[in-house]
Structure formats: C-alpha cells, structure tokens
Amino acid sequence: QVQLVESGGGLVQAGGSLRLACAASGRTFSTYVMGWFRQAPGKEREFVSAISRSGGSIYYADSVKGRFTCSRDNAKNTVYLQMNSLKPEDTAVYYCAAGPFGVREIAEKYDYWGQGTQVTVSS
Numbered sequence: 001q002v003q004l005v006e007s008g009g010g011l012v013q014a015g016g017s018l019r020l021a022c023a024a025s026g027r028t029f030s031t032y033v034m035g036w037f038r039q040a041p042g043k044e045r046e047f048v049s050a051i052s053r054s055g056g057s058i059y060y061a062d063s064v065k066g067r068f069t070c071s072r073d074n075a076k077n078t079v080y081l082q083m084n085s086l087k088p089e090d091t092a093v094y095y096c097a098a099g100p101f102g103v104r105e106i107a108e109k110y111d112y113w114g115q116g117t118q119v120t121v122s123s
Helices: none
Strands: 005-008 009-013 018-022 033-039 047-053 058-060 068-073 078-081 090-100 117-122
Touching: 005 090, 018 033, 018 090, 018 117, 033 068, 033 078, 047 068, 047 078, 058 068, 078 090
Parallel strands: 009 117
Antiparallel strands: 005 018, 018 078, 033 047, 033 090, 047 058, 068 078, 090 117
C-alpha cells in the first residue's frame, strides 16, 4: 500500500519554471521506480520521465529533454520534477507513479498513482 501526493503545480508564463514534488507514504520508497506522466484534455497519458530506485538512471521523453530534470530523495520519500523553459504544450495534469523494475515509460505497469497536479503554461 503506497500513497502518492503531488504538489507544486500552478500557472506560469512560457519560459518560466515550476518544481513538482511527489511525496510517498510507506517505508519501501527506495524499492520503487518512480515515473512522471502527464495528460492533457482529450489526449492520452504521456510519459515524461522515470528514475531508477537508486536514482542512478533517469529517462526522459524527447519532448522534455534538456528542460526537465527528475530527481529523488529516498530519505524524504520524495521524487521531484524540475521543469524549466516551460512551453504552452507542457500544459497538462502531471501525475507521479510508482512501480517495479522494468516499468520505464509503460504506464500500465506502474502500480500506484498520485492524484495529479495541474500545470498551465500561458503564452
């Protein structure tokens, strides 16, 4: 049983930055791969980033490479997504998720999901 709570979303102008955080319950946070996904209205859920259990491997969607940075602090049971140089097309609800080894960008393989946080980027 893992509960995930995202925070840090909001409204920002194009070119601005936001930092999302996902706080996890439980004492087994370090055993999970953590992922970030986003979903815009009328569109499918889209992979954004994933980070390995130790934080040693990080994966990004091509659309966010060079702009977003994912990190985790296992001592705080928290994963972060630093979003810089935001674009209007980044507007979406952002979700964090936890899953076992091998989940990567495959949303269906993640076991736990947060409630999401809205990110809106204006032009």
